Amino acid sequence: MVLNYIWIAFFILAFVFALGETIFNGNIDIWTQIMTSSFDSAKTAFELSIGLTGVLALWMGIMKIGELGGVIPFFGRLVSPLFSRLFPGIPKDHPAMGSIFMNFSANMLGLDNAATPLGLKAMQHMQELNTKKDTASDAMLMFLVLNASGLVLIPIGIMTYRASCGAANPTDVFVPIMIATFIATLVGVIALCIKQRIRLLDPVLLSWLVGLTALVSGIVWFFSTLTPAEMQRYSSFLANIILFSVILAFIGAGLRKRINVYEAFIEGAKDGFKTAVMIIPYLVAILVAIGMFRASGAMGVVTDGISGFVTWLGFDAQWVEALPTALMKPLSGTGSRGLMVDVINTYGVDSLVARIAGCVQGSTDTTFYILAVYFGSVGIRRTRYAVPYALLADIVGSVTGVAVAYFFFG
Secondary structure, eight states, X not given: OHHHHHHHHHHHHHHXXXXXXXXXXXXXXXXXXXXXXXXXXXXXXXXXXXXXXXXXXXXXXXXXXXXXTTHHHHHHHHHHHHHHHHOTTSOTTSHHHHHHHHHHHHHHTTOHHHHHHHHHHHHHHHHXXXXXXXXXXXXXXXXXXXXXXXXXXXXXXXXXXXXHTTOSSGGGGHHHHHHHHHHHHHHHHHHHHHHHTOOTTOHHHHHHHHHHHHHHHHHHHHHHTSOHHHHHHHHHHHHHHHHHHHHHHHHHHHHHTTOOHHHHHHHHHHHHHHHHHHHHHHHHHHHHHHHXXXXXXXXXXXXXXXXXXXXXXXXXXXGGGGHHHHHHTTTOHHHHHHHHHHHHHHHOTXXXXXXXXXXXXXXXXXXXXXXXXXXXXXXXXXXXXXHHHHHHHHHHHHHHHHHHHHHHHO
Protein backbone atom coordinates (compact mmCIF):
# COMPACT_ATOMS: atom_id res chain seq x y z
CA MET A 1 0.00 0.00 0.00
CA VAL A 2 2.82 2.41 0.89
CA LEU A 3 4.59 1.74 -2.40
CA ASN A 4 1.30 2.41 -4.24
CA TYR A 5 1.11 5.95 -2.84
CA ILE A 6 4.81 6.59 -3.44
CA TRP A 7 4.53 5.37 -7.03
CA ILE A 8 1.56 7.66 -7.73
CA ALA A 9 3.37 10.57 -6.03
CA PHE A 10 6.32 10.23 -8.46
CA PHE A 11 4.00 10.77 -11.45
CA ILE A 12 2.06 13.63 -9.87
CA LEU A 13 5.21 15.47 -8.80
CA ALA A 14 6.77 14.95 -12.23
CA PHE A 15 3.68 16.49 -13.84
CA VAL A 16 3.62 19.43 -11.40
CA PHE A 17 7.31 20.24 -11.88
CA ALA A 18 7.08 19.92 -15.68
CA LEU A 19 4.01 22.17 -15.73
CA GLY A 20 5.85 24.74 -13.64
CA GLU A 21 8.85 24.57 -15.96
CA THR A 22 6.57 25.20 -18.94
CA ILE A 23 4.61 28.05 -17.34
CA PHE A 24 7.47 29.94 -15.71
CA ASN A 25 10.39 29.17 -18.06
CA GLY A 26 8.58 28.47 -21.33
CA ASN A 27 10.28 25.11 -21.64
CA ILE A 28 7.94 22.97 -23.72
CA ASP A 29 10.66 20.44 -24.49
CA ILE A 30 10.41 19.15 -20.94
CA TRP A 31 7.42 17.00 -21.92
CA THR A 32 9.41 15.32 -24.68
CA GLN A 33 12.24 14.68 -22.24
CA ILE A 34 9.85 13.11 -19.73
CA MET A 35 8.23 10.76 -22.23
CA THR A 36 11.58 9.84 -23.77
CA SER A 37 12.81 9.04 -20.27
CA SER A 38 9.81 6.78 -19.68
CA PHE A 39 10.59 4.72 -22.78
CA ASP A 40 14.30 4.59 -22.00
CA SER A 41 13.63 3.57 -18.39
CA ALA A 42 11.28 0.77 -19.44
CA LYS A 43 13.92 -0.53 -21.85
CA THR A 44 16.61 -0.29 -19.15
CA ALA A 45 14.42 -2.22 -16.70
CA PHE A 46 13.92 -5.05 -19.17
CA GLU A 47 17.58 -5.22 -20.16
CA LEU A 48 18.62 -5.17 -16.51
CA SER A 49 16.26 -8.02 -15.66
CA ILE A 50 17.60 -10.11 -18.53
CA GLY A 51 21.14 -9.35 -17.38
CA LEU A 52 20.23 -10.51 -13.89
CA THR A 53 19.10 -13.91 -15.09
CA GLY A 54 22.47 -15.62 -15.42
CA VAL A 55 24.01 -14.37 -12.17
CA LEU A 56 20.81 -14.89 -10.20
CA ALA A 57 20.46 -18.42 -11.55
CA LEU A 58 24.07 -19.14 -10.55
CA TRP A 59 23.71 -18.02 -6.95
CA MET A 60 20.24 -19.40 -6.42
CA GLY A 61 21.61 -22.73 -7.65
CA ILE A 62 24.55 -22.59 -5.23
CA MET A 63 22.26 -21.59 -2.36
CA LYS A 64 19.94 -24.51 -3.13
CA ILE A 65 22.85 -26.89 -2.75
CA GLY A 66 23.66 -25.33 0.62
CA GLU A 67 20.03 -25.49 1.72
CA LEU A 68 19.67 -29.19 0.85
CA GLY A 69 23.15 -29.88 2.22
CA GLY A 70 22.14 -28.81 5.72
CA VAL A 71 24.02 -25.51 5.90
CA ILE A 72 21.06 -23.66 7.44
CA PRO A 73 20.64 -26.09 10.40
CA PHE A 74 24.41 -25.86 10.94
CA PHE A 75 24.17 -22.07 11.29
CA GLY A 76 21.25 -22.58 13.64
CA ARG A 77 23.30 -24.76 15.96
CA LEU A 78 26.21 -22.33 15.73
CA VAL A 79 24.25 -19.34 17.00
CA SER A 80 22.04 -21.20 19.51
CA PRO A 81 24.07 -20.09 22.60
CA LEU A 82 23.62 -16.45 21.53
CA PHE A 83 19.94 -16.73 20.71
CA SER A 84 19.02 -18.44 23.96
CA ARG A 85 20.20 -15.22 25.68
CA LEU A 86 18.47 -12.84 23.29
CA PHE A 87 15.16 -14.73 23.63
CA PRO A 88 15.02 -15.60 27.35
CA GLY A 89 11.23 -16.00 27.25
CA ILE A 90 11.40 -18.92 24.83
CA PRO A 91 12.30 -22.37 26.19
CA LYS A 92 15.39 -23.83 24.52
CA ASP A 93 13.52 -26.91 23.32
CA HIS A 94 10.49 -24.98 22.00
CA PRO A 95 9.87 -25.15 18.20
CA ALA A 96 9.97 -21.33 18.08
CA MET A 97 13.71 -21.37 18.78
CA GLY A 98 14.39 -23.72 15.89
CA SER A 99 12.38 -21.56 13.46
CA ILE A 100 14.17 -18.43 14.65
CA PHE A 101 17.56 -20.07 14.13
CA MET A 102 16.56 -21.23 10.65
CA ASN A 103 15.19 -17.81 9.67
CA PHE A 104 18.30 -16.03 10.90
CA SER A 105 20.59 -18.48 9.11
CA ALA A 106 18.64 -18.13 5.85
CA ASN A 107 18.81 -14.34 6.09
CA MET A 108 22.58 -14.38 6.67
CA LEU A 109 23.03 -16.51 3.57
CA GLY A 110 20.79 -14.26 1.47
CA LEU A 111 18.09 -16.91 1.06
CA ASP A 112 15.10 -14.52 1.09
CA ASN A 113 12.71 -17.09 -0.34
CA ALA A 114 13.52 -19.49 2.50
CA ALA A 115 13.79 -16.82 5.21
CA THR A 116 10.25 -15.45 4.86
CA PRO A 117 8.30 -18.70 5.38
CA LEU A 118 10.67 -19.63 8.20
CA GLY A 119 10.04 -16.22 9.76
CA LEU A 120 6.28 -16.63 9.51
CA LYS A 121 6.60 -20.03 11.16
CA ALA A 122 8.68 -18.52 13.95
CA MET A 123 6.01 -15.85 14.55
CA GLN A 124 3.32 -18.52 14.78
CA HIS A 125 5.34 -20.44 17.38
CA MET A 126 6.03 -17.28 19.39
CA GLN A 127 2.33 -16.41 19.26
CA GLU A 128 1.63 -19.73 20.99
CA LEU A 129 3.72 -18.49 23.94
CA ASN A 130 2.27 -14.97 23.83
CA THR A 131 -0.20 -14.29 26.66
CA LYS A 132 -1.59 -11.14 24.98
CA LYS A 133 -2.56 -12.27 21.50
CA ASP A 134 -3.05 -8.79 20.01
CA THR A 135 0.18 -7.35 21.50
CA ALA A 136 3.74 -8.07 20.41
CA SER A 137 5.80 -9.98 22.96
CA ASP A 138 9.41 -9.12 23.84
CA ALA A 139 10.60 -12.12 21.80
CA MET A 140 8.63 -10.94 18.76
CA LEU A 141 10.12 -7.46 19.04
CA MET A 142 13.66 -8.82 19.23
CA PHE A 143 12.95 -11.08 16.26
CA LEU A 144 11.54 -8.19 14.19
CA VAL A 145 14.46 -5.88 14.94
CA LEU A 146 16.94 -8.62 14.00
CA ASN A 147 15.13 -9.08 10.69
CA ALA A 148 14.80 -5.35 10.03
CA SER A 149 18.51 -4.77 10.66
CA GLY A 150 19.12 -7.17 7.77
CA LEU A 151 22.31 -8.91 8.88
CA VAL A 152 23.57 -10.78 5.82
CA LEU A 153 26.90 -12.42 5.13
CA ILE A 154 26.46 -12.67 1.37
CA PRO A 155 24.69 -9.68 -0.28
CA ILE A 156 23.81 -11.62 -3.41
CA GLY A 157 21.23 -9.13 -4.66
CA ILE A 158 23.54 -6.10 -4.62
CA MET A 159 26.39 -7.96 -6.27
CA THR A 160 24.02 -9.36 -8.89
CA TYR A 161 22.73 -5.92 -9.83
CA ARG A 162 26.25 -4.53 -10.01
CA ALA A 163 27.35 -7.43 -12.22
CA SER A 164 24.41 -6.98 -14.59
CA CYS A 165 25.19 -3.25 -14.86
CA GLY A 166 28.76 -3.98 -15.98
CA ALA A 167 30.73 -3.24 -12.80
CA ALA A 168 34.47 -3.79 -13.17
CA ASN A 169 34.40 -5.66 -9.86
CA PRO A 170 30.84 -6.45 -8.71
CA THR A 171 32.03 -7.84 -5.37
CA ASP A 172 33.95 -4.75 -4.23
CA VAL A 173 31.06 -3.72 -1.96
CA PHE A 174 31.06 -7.08 -0.15
CA VAL A 175 33.22 -6.05 2.82
CA PRO A 176 31.70 -2.54 3.22
CA ILE A 177 28.17 -3.99 3.27
CA MET A 178 29.22 -6.66 5.78
CA ILE A 179 30.54 -3.94 8.10
CA ALA A 180 27.47 -1.69 7.67
CA THR A 181 24.90 -4.42 8.25
CA PHE A 182 26.80 -5.77 11.26
CA ILE A 183 26.92 -2.36 12.95
CA ALA A 184 23.20 -1.78 12.24
CA THR A 185 22.37 -5.16 13.81
CA LEU A 186 24.72 -4.61 16.76
CA VAL A 187 23.20 -1.23 17.63
CA GLY A 188 19.66 -2.58 17.26
CA VAL A 189 20.38 -5.60 19.47
CA ILE A 190 22.14 -3.60 22.20
CA ALA A 191 19.40 -0.96 22.26
CA LEU A 192 16.71 -3.62 22.54
CA CYS A 193 18.62 -5.55 25.21
CA ILE A 194 18.73 -2.38 27.29
CA LYS A 195 15.03 -1.76 26.70
CA GLN A 196 14.07 -5.35 27.60
CA ARG A 197 16.56 -5.50 30.46
CA ILE A 198 18.43 -8.44 28.99
CA ARG A 199 21.74 -8.81 30.85
CA LEU A 200 24.40 -7.55 28.45
CA LEU A 201 27.13 -8.66 30.83
CA ASP A 202 26.10 -12.30 30.53
CA PRO A 203 29.39 -14.10 29.70
CA VAL A 204 28.05 -15.87 26.61
CA LEU A 205 26.20 -12.85 25.21
CA LEU A 206 29.10 -10.52 25.98
CA SER A 207 31.65 -12.87 24.40
CA TRP A 208 29.58 -13.09 21.22
CA LEU A 209 29.11 -9.33 20.95
CA VAL A 210 32.72 -8.52 21.83
CA GLY A 211 34.08 -11.26 19.58
CA LEU A 212 32.08 -10.19 16.53
CA THR A 213 32.86 -6.52 17.18
CA ALA A 214 36.57 -7.33 17.48
CA LEU A 215 36.45 -9.24 14.20
CA VAL A 216 34.81 -6.37 12.32
CA SER A 217 37.09 -3.83 14.04
CA GLY A 218 40.08 -5.89 12.98
CA ILE A 219 38.90 -5.82 9.37
CA VAL A 220 38.45 -2.04 9.53
CA TRP A 221 41.87 -1.58 11.17
CA PHE A 222 43.59 -3.73 8.57
CA PHE A 223 42.09 -1.79 5.69
CA SER A 224 42.87 1.54 7.37
CA THR A 225 46.59 0.69 7.08
CA LEU A 226 46.36 0.35 3.29
CA THR A 227 46.50 2.88 0.51
CA PRO A 228 43.25 3.42 -1.46
CA ALA A 229 44.54 1.23 -4.30
CA GLU A 230 45.61 -1.53 -1.91
CA MET A 231 42.32 -1.22 -0.05
CA GLN A 232 40.28 -1.94 -3.17
CA ARG A 233 42.66 -4.70 -4.24
CA TYR A 234 42.59 -6.56 -0.91
CA SER A 235 38.88 -5.92 -0.42
CA SER A 236 38.27 -7.56 -3.79
CA PHE A 237 40.59 -10.44 -2.88
CA LEU A 238 38.90 -11.03 0.48
CA ALA A 239 35.40 -10.85 -0.99
CA ASN A 240 36.15 -13.19 -3.87
CA ILE A 241 38.01 -15.79 -1.83
CA ILE A 242 35.19 -15.84 0.75
CA LEU A 243 32.57 -16.25 -1.96
CA PHE A 244 34.53 -18.98 -3.72
CA SER A 245 35.06 -20.72 -0.38
CA VAL A 246 31.30 -20.56 0.22
CA ILE A 247 30.69 -22.26 -3.14
CA LEU A 248 33.14 -25.06 -2.28
CA ALA A 249 31.74 -25.40 1.25
CA PHE A 250 28.17 -25.69 -0.03
CA ILE A 251 29.17 -28.29 -2.59
CA GLY A 252 31.06 -30.15 0.13
CA ALA A 253 28.00 -30.04 2.39
CA GLY A 254 25.90 -31.41 -0.46
CA LEU A 255 28.34 -34.26 -1.07
CA ARG A 256 28.39 -35.03 2.65
CA LYS A 257 24.61 -35.31 2.62
CA ARG A 258 24.90 -37.45 -0.51
CA ILE A 259 22.55 -35.30 -2.54
CA ASN A 260 22.81 -34.89 -6.30
CA VAL A 261 24.54 -31.49 -6.26
CA TYR A 262 24.09 -30.98 -9.99
CA GLU A 263 20.34 -31.58 -9.83
CA ALA A 264 20.10 -29.38 -6.74
CA PHE A 265 21.91 -26.61 -8.59
CA ILE A 266 19.57 -26.92 -11.56
CA GLU A 267 16.54 -26.77 -9.27
CA GLY A 268 17.82 -23.59 -7.61
CA ALA A 269 18.88 -22.05 -10.91
CA LYS A 270 15.35 -22.52 -12.24
CA ASP A 271 14.07 -20.54 -9.26
CA GLY A 272 16.65 -17.86 -10.07
CA PHE A 273 15.42 -17.67 -13.65
CA LYS A 274 11.80 -17.39 -12.49
CA THR A 275 12.76 -14.67 -10.03
CA ALA A 276 14.54 -12.67 -12.74
CA VAL A 277 11.46 -12.86 -14.98
CA MET A 278 9.08 -12.02 -12.14
CA ILE A 279 10.86 -8.78 -11.24
CA ILE A 280 10.55 -7.32 -14.77
CA PRO A 281 7.16 -5.63 -14.21
CA TYR A 282 8.24 -4.33 -10.80
CA LEU A 283 11.43 -2.84 -12.19
CA VAL A 284 9.60 -1.33 -15.17
CA ALA A 285 7.03 0.27 -12.86
CA ILE A 286 9.48 1.84 -10.45
CA LEU A 287 12.20 2.83 -12.96
CA VAL A 288 9.70 4.54 -15.28
CA ALA A 289 8.27 6.52 -12.36
CA ILE A 290 11.72 7.51 -11.10
CA GLY A 291 12.95 8.30 -14.63
CA MET A 292 10.04 10.68 -15.28
CA PHE A 293 10.50 12.22 -11.83
CA ARG A 294 14.18 12.87 -12.58
CA ALA A 295 13.53 14.13 -16.15
CA SER A 296 11.00 16.66 -14.83
CA GLY A 297 13.71 18.25 -12.72
CA ALA A 298 12.01 17.36 -9.43
CA MET A 299 14.79 15.03 -8.30
CA GLY A 300 17.38 17.70 -9.07
CA VAL A 301 15.55 20.32 -7.00
CA VAL A 302 15.44 18.04 -3.96
CA THR A 303 19.04 16.78 -4.16
CA ASP A 304 20.49 20.18 -5.13
CA GLY A 305 18.85 21.78 -2.11
CA ILE A 306 20.25 19.18 0.27
CA SER A 307 23.64 19.19 -1.47
CA GLY A 308 23.86 22.96 -1.13
CA PHE A 309 23.16 22.75 2.59
CA VAL A 310 25.68 19.94 3.12
CA THR A 311 28.33 21.83 1.14
CA TRP A 312 27.60 24.97 3.15
CA LEU A 313 28.32 22.95 6.29
CA GLY A 314 31.72 22.07 4.79
CA PHE A 315 31.13 18.38 3.98
CA ASP A 316 31.37 16.40 0.76
CA ALA A 317 27.89 16.18 -0.79
CA GLN A 318 28.22 13.31 -3.27
CA TRP A 319 26.36 10.97 -0.91
CA VAL A 320 23.22 13.10 -1.21
CA GLU A 321 22.44 11.49 -4.58
CA ALA A 322 22.10 8.17 -2.72
CA LEU A 323 19.83 9.68 -0.06
CA PRO A 324 16.57 8.72 -1.85
CA THR A 325 17.68 5.07 -1.70
CA ALA A 326 18.15 5.35 2.07
CA LEU A 327 14.79 7.09 2.56
CA MET A 328 12.94 4.50 0.47
CA LYS A 329 14.65 1.47 2.05
CA PRO A 330 12.43 1.13 5.16
CA LEU A 331 9.29 1.48 2.99
CA SER A 332 9.91 -0.68 -0.06
CA GLY A 333 12.65 -3.05 -1.13
CA THR A 334 11.55 -2.79 -4.76
CA GLY A 335 11.45 1.00 -4.61
CA SER A 336 14.88 1.31 -3.01
CA ARG A 337 16.38 -1.12 -5.54
CA GLY A 338 14.87 0.99 -8.31
CA LEU A 339 16.43 4.14 -6.88
CA MET A 340 19.78 2.38 -6.54
CA VAL A 341 19.61 1.29 -10.18
CA ASP A 342 18.64 4.85 -11.17
CA VAL A 343 21.79 6.14 -9.45
CA ILE A 344 23.87 3.50 -11.25
CA ASN A 345 22.39 4.44 -14.63
CA THR A 346 22.84 8.16 -13.98
CA TYR A 347 26.36 8.23 -12.54
CA GLY A 348 27.89 4.91 -13.61
CA VAL A 349 28.09 1.60 -11.79
CA ASP A 350 31.66 2.20 -10.56
CA SER A 351 31.10 5.77 -9.39
CA LEU A 352 31.41 6.64 -5.71
CA VAL A 353 27.73 7.53 -5.40
CA ALA A 354 26.67 4.21 -6.98
CA ARG A 355 28.80 2.34 -4.48
CA ILE A 356 27.33 4.42 -1.65
CA ALA A 357 23.82 3.54 -2.86
CA GLY A 358 24.80 -0.14 -2.95
CA CYS A 359 26.19 -0.05 0.59
CA VAL A 360 23.08 1.74 1.87
CA GLN A 361 20.81 -0.72 0.05
CA GLY A 362 22.60 -3.69 1.58
CA SER A 363 22.91 -2.30 5.11
CA THR A 364 19.38 -3.09 6.38
CA ASP A 365 16.13 -4.75 5.32
CA THR A 366 12.68 -3.37 4.46
CA THR A 367 11.37 -2.45 7.91
CA PHE A 368 7.71 -1.67 7.29
CA TYR A 369 7.24 -4.62 4.94
CA ILE A 370 8.65 -6.96 7.58
CA LEU A 371 6.49 -5.44 10.31
CA ALA A 372 3.35 -5.67 8.18
CA VAL A 373 3.90 -9.26 7.00
CA TYR A 374 5.16 -10.80 10.23
CA PHE A 375 2.82 -9.04 12.65
CA GLY A 376 -0.11 -9.36 10.27
CA SER A 377 0.40 -13.11 9.94
CA VAL A 378 -0.47 -13.64 13.64
CA GLY A 379 -2.95 -10.80 14.15
CA ILE A 380 -0.71 -8.47 16.17
CA ARG A 381 -2.22 -4.97 16.32
CA ARG A 382 -0.21 -3.41 19.14
CA THR A 383 3.41 -3.38 17.99
CA ARG A 384 4.67 -1.46 21.05
CA TYR A 385 8.14 -0.03 20.33
CA ALA A 386 8.93 -2.14 17.25
CA VAL A 387 8.92 0.78 14.79
CA PRO A 388 11.33 3.20 16.56
CA TYR A 389 13.87 0.48 17.35
CA ALA A 390 13.70 -0.98 13.84
CA LEU A 391 14.10 2.52 12.37
CA LEU A 392 17.07 3.08 14.68
CA ALA A 393 18.78 0.12 13.02
CA ASP A 394 17.79 1.54 9.61
CA ILE A 395 19.30 4.95 10.33
CA VAL A 396 22.50 3.48 11.77
CA GLY A 397 22.80 1.15 8.77
CA SER A 398 22.38 3.96 6.24
CA VAL A 399 24.82 6.30 7.99
CA THR A 400 27.35 3.50 8.35
CA GLY A 401 26.81 2.49 4.71
CA VAL A 402 27.73 6.02 3.60
CA ALA A 403 30.74 6.11 5.95
CA VAL A 404 32.22 2.76 4.89
CA ALA A 405 31.70 3.59 1.21
CA TYR A 406 33.75 6.76 1.65
CA PHE A 407 36.30 4.79 3.68
CA PHE A 408 36.79 2.15 0.98
CA PHE A 409 36.15 4.12 -2.21
CA GLY A 410 36.29 7.82 -1.40
